[in-house]
Amino acid sequence: MRTQNATAYRFLTPYLLIFAVFWIWPIISSFLISFQATRTVPWRFAPAFNWGRLIGDPAFYNALKNTLLILVIQVPVMIALAIVMAVLLNSPLLKARGLYRFAFFAPVVVGEVAYSAVFRLMFSLDFGIINKLLNSVGIPKIDWFSNVTPAMALIMIAVTWRWAGYNAIIILAGLQSIPEDVYEAATLDRVSKVKQFFHITLPLLKPVIVFCAVLSIIGTMQLFTEPFLITERGGPGGGTETLGLLLYRQGFRSLNFGYASAVAYTMAGLAIAITLVQLWLMREPK
Amino acid sequence: MAAVTLTNVVKRFGVFEVVHGANIDIADGEFVVFVGPSGCGKSTLLRMIAGLEDISGGDIAIGGKVMNDVEAADRGIAMVFQSYALYPHMTVEQNLSFGLRMNGNPKADTERRVKRAAEILRIDELMQRRPKQLSGGQRQRVAIGRAIVREPQVFLFDEPLSNLDAELRVQMRVEISRLHKELGVTMIYVTHDQTEAMTLADRIVVLKAGNVEQIGAPLDLYDDPANRFVAGFIGSPKMNFLGAKVVDTSNSAAIIELVNHGGARLHKPLREAFPAIGAEVVLGVRPEHFFVAGQGDCDIPVKADVAEHLGSVSYVYANAGPEELILEREASRQRASGDHFTVSIKAERSLLFDKAGARIR
Ligand SMILES: Nc1ncnc2c1ncn2[C@@H]1O[C@H](COP(=O)(O)OP(=O)(O)OP(=O)(O)O)[C@@H](O)[C@H]1O
Numbered sequence: 127m128r129t130q131n132a133t134a135y136r137f138l139t140p141y142l143l144i145f146a147v148f149w150i151w152p153i154i155s156s157f158l159i160s161f162q163a164t165r166t167v168p169w170r171f172a173p174a175f176n177w178g179r180l181i182g183d184p185a186f187y188n189a190l191k192n193t194l195l196i197l198v199i200q201v202p203v204m205i206a207l208a209i210v211m212a213v214l215l216n217s218p219l220l221k222a223r224g225l226y227r228f229a230f231f232a233p234v235v236v237g238e239v240a241y242s243a244v245f246r247l248m249f250s251l252d253f254g255i256i257n258k259l260l261n262s263v264g265i266p267k268i269d270w271f272s273n274v275t276p277a278m279a280l281i282m283i284a285v286t287w288r289w290a291g292y293n294a295i296i297i298l299a300g301l302q303s304i305p306e307d308v309y310e311a312a313t314l315d316r317v318s319k320v321k322q323f324f325h326i327t328l329p330l331l332k333p334v335i336v337f338c339a340v341l342s343i344i345g346t347m348q349l350f351t352e353p354f355l356i357t358e359r360g361g362p363g364g365g366t367e368t369l370g371l372l373l374y375r376q377g378f379r380s381l382n383f384g385y386a387s388a389v390a391y392t393m394a395g396l397a398i399a400i401t402l403v404q405l406w407l408m409r410e411p412k
Numbered sequence: 413m414a415a416v417t418l419t420n421v422v423k424r425f426g427v428f429e430v431v432h433g434a435n436i437d438i439a440d441g442e443f444v445v446f447v448g449p450s451g452c453g454k455s456t457l458l459r460m461i462a463g464l465e466d467i468s469g470g471d472i473a474i475g476g477k478v479m480n481d482v483e484a485a486d487r488g489i490a491m492v493f494q495s496y497a498l499y500p501h502m503t504v505e506q507n508l509s510f511g512l513r514m515n516g517n518p519k520a521d522t523e524r525r526v527k528r529a530a531e532i533l534r535i536d537e538l539m540q541r542r543p544k545q546l547s548g549g550q551r552q553r554v555a556i557g558r559a560i561v562r563e564p565q566v567f568l569f570d571e572p573l574s575n576l577d578a579e580l581r582v583q584m585r586v587e588i589s590r591l592h593k594e595l596g597v598t599m600i601y602v603t604h605d606q607t608e609a610m611t612l613a614d615r616i617v618v619l620k621a622g623n624v625e626q627i628g629a630p631l632d633l634y635d636d637p638a639n640r641f642v643a644g645f646i647g648s649p650k651m652n653f654l655g656a657k658v659v660d661t662s663n664s665a666a667i668i669e670l671v672n673h674g675g676a677r678l679h680k681p682l683r684e685a686f687p688a689i690g691a692e693v694v695l696g697v698r699p700e701h702f703f704v705a706g707q708g709d710c711d712i713p714v715k716a717d718v719a720e721h722l723g724s725v726s727y728v729y730a731n732a733g734p735e736e737l738i739l740e741r742e743a744s745r746q747r748a749s750g751d752h753f754t755v756s757i758k759a760e761r762s763l764l765f766d767k768a769g770a771r772i773r
C-alpha cells in the first residue's frame with residue numbers, strides 16, 4: 127500500500143510541481159502583495175496602505191455596487207430563462223432537438239471579441255437593429271452606450287445571452303435524470319402538468335439549479351469582458367465598471383499590484399461568502 | 413368498484429403491433445393476473461387500461477364506461493409501479509397525501525385516508541422518512557399505500573414484487589392477497605412469475621407475443637391447458653414434453669408410441685379429435701405425474717442424472733434418451749444419481765398436443 131502510494135506520487139510530481147509554481151505560489155504571493163505598498167521601490171510592508179484605501183475608495187464602492195447589481199438581477203433572470211429553455215428542449219413535441227441544443231450552446235464557443243463587436247453593432251444608436259425594432263413598435267430609440275441604466279441593462283442582456291444556453295444544457299441533463307414514471311404516478315394522482323412542474327420538477331432540479339447558480343455567481347463576480355469591450359471600459363463614466371475592471375485598471379494600467387491584489391482577494395472572498403450563504407439557504411432539510 | 417372489459421384491444425408502436433386484439437372480461441372485485449414471458453405485452457396492456465398508453469384499436473371499458481378517450485387521471489384507477497415511482501423529495505406521509513392535497517381534498521379526509529392506508533400496510537412508523545431511507549419492501553408498501561389512499565375502483569400492479577428478495581416476495585404476496593380480501597376491489601396484476609400468478613389470481617390471463625393464449629382459474633389452467641405453451645408456462649417445475657407418434661387409432665382412443673423411450677406405447681383415450689395414424693404428436697406429463705413402475709399405463713426406463721432431495725419433495729433430473737425429464741414425488745423418492753429405474757405414465761394424467769402445440773382432447 128505504502129509503496130503503491132509513493133509510486134503514484136512520483137508520477138504526480140511533474141504536475142504537482144507545475145501546480146505549486148503556477149497556482150499555489152501566485153495565490154500566496156498576491157495575498158502577501160496585498161499587504162505591501164507597491165508604488166515605492168523597494169516595496170514595503172504596510173497593511174493599511176491597500177486595505178485602508180479600499181475601505182475608503184469611492185471607485186471600489188462604485189465597482190462593487192455595479193457588480194452586485196448585475197449579480198442580483200442577471201443571475202436569477204438567466205437561471206429562470208435557462209430552466210424554461212431546458213424544459214422546452216426536453217419536450218417530446220420538439221422537432222430538430224439537436225439543432226436547438228447546438229444553437230443554445232453556440233454562444234459559449236463564439237469568440238468574446240467577435241460577440242462583443244456584434245453586440246455593439248446591434249445596439250448602436252442609429253444603425254443598430256435593436257433600436258430599429260424598438261422604433262417599429264413605437265418605442266423611441268435608446269442610447270445604450272451613453273446612459274448608465276441602458277448600459278447596465280445591455281451588459282446584463284449580453285451576459286444572459288452568452289450563458290443562458292450553457293446553463294440550460296446543464297439543467298436539461300438534470301431534467302432527463304428524473305424518471306418518467308414519477309410523472310406517470312403524478313398523472314394518475316390527478317396532478318396537473320403545471321403542478322407537476324412546481325411540486326416535482328423544480329424540487330428535484332434543486333441541486334442542479336444550485337450548481338448553476340454558484341457557477342454563475344462566481345462568473346459574474348469576475349465579470350470583465352462585457353464591460354471592457356461592449357461598454358468600452360466600464361463606460362459611460364465608470365457607470366458599468368465592475369470589480370474585474372477595477373482590478374484590471376489598477377493592476378495593468380496603473381501597475382499598482384498591491385491594490386489590485388487587495389481587490390482580487392475581495393472579489394474571491396465575496397464569491398465564496400455568497401456561495402456559502404446560498405448553499406446554506408438551499409440545503410437539504412435534515 | 414368496477415368491472416373491466418377489453419374488447420379487441422390492439423396496440424401498435426409505429427408499424428410494430430405488440431398486442432393483437434385482446435378480449436378480456438374482468439368481473440367487479442376480481443383478482444386477475446396477466447402472466448407471460450418477457451416482452452409479451454403485459455405492461456403495455458396494463459398501461460393502456462391505466463391510460464398511460466394510447467389504444468390503437470378496440471375498446472377498454474371500466475365500470476361499463478368506454479375509457480378510450482378518458483384521461484388517465486379520470487379513470488378511477490391507481491397503479492403500483494415496478495420501480496415504485498415514489499416522489500423522492502417527499503416524506504412517506506407527503507407521498508401518500510400528495511395527490512389529494514393537489515386536488516384540494518378536505519384536510520381532515522386526507523388525514524383519515526392516509527392514516528387508514530398507513531394502518532393497513534403497517535407503515536405508521538415510517539411516515540416522516542424519505543424513500544431513500546426505506547428498504548425495498550417498505551418502499552413497496554408506500555407505493556401500495558399511495559394507491560390505497562386514492563380509493564380507486566381498480567388497482568393495477570405492474571410486477572410490484574420483482575425487485576424484492578425471495579422471502580420478502582412471499583410475505584408481500586400474502587399481504588397483497590389480504591389487501592384484496594380487505595378492500596374487495598378489482599385488481600389487475602402483471603407478473604412473469606407463474607407462482608405469483610397461481611397463488612394470487614382468481615383468474616389468470618396467459619399472454620404470449622401479444623396474444624391471449626388462455627384465460628381461466630389457476631387450477632383449470634393447470635389441469636386443462638388449451639395448448640402446449642400454457643401447459644409449459646403454468647406449473648413448476650415445468651411439464652415434461654415427450655416426443656411421440658400415433659401408431660393406431662380407434663373411435664375412442666389413440667395408441668401412441670414414445671419414440672425416444674424404446675417404443676413404449678400408451679393407450680390414450682380421446683373425446684374430441686383423432687389424429688391421423690403416423691402423425692407426430694407430443695405427450696405432456698407433469699413431473700408429479702410419474703408413478704412407480706407398474707402403477708400406470710405405460711412404463712419407461714430412465715437413468716437418474718441428478719437427484720435433489722429437499723425433504724418435503726425430491727426431484728430427479730433423468731436423461732432418458734435425448735429427452736431430459738424432471739420427476740417428482742413417488743417416482744423420485746429414494747433415488748440417487750446414476751440409478752437406473754422404471755417410471756410409469758397414466759393416460760388420464762397426461763396431455764396430448766399436436767405438432768403445432770394445440771391440445772388434442
Ligand atoms: N414505447 C415503445 N415503443 C416501441 N415498442 C415498445 C414500447 N414499449 C414496449 N414496446 C414493445 O412492446 C412489446 C411488449 O412490451 P411490454 O413492456 O408490454 O412487455 P412485458 O410483457 O411487460 O415484458 P416484461 O415482462 O419484460 O416487463 C415488447 O416487444 C416491447 O419491445
Ligand SMILES: [Mg+2]
Binds near residue numbers: 454455456571
Ligand atoms: Mg413489463
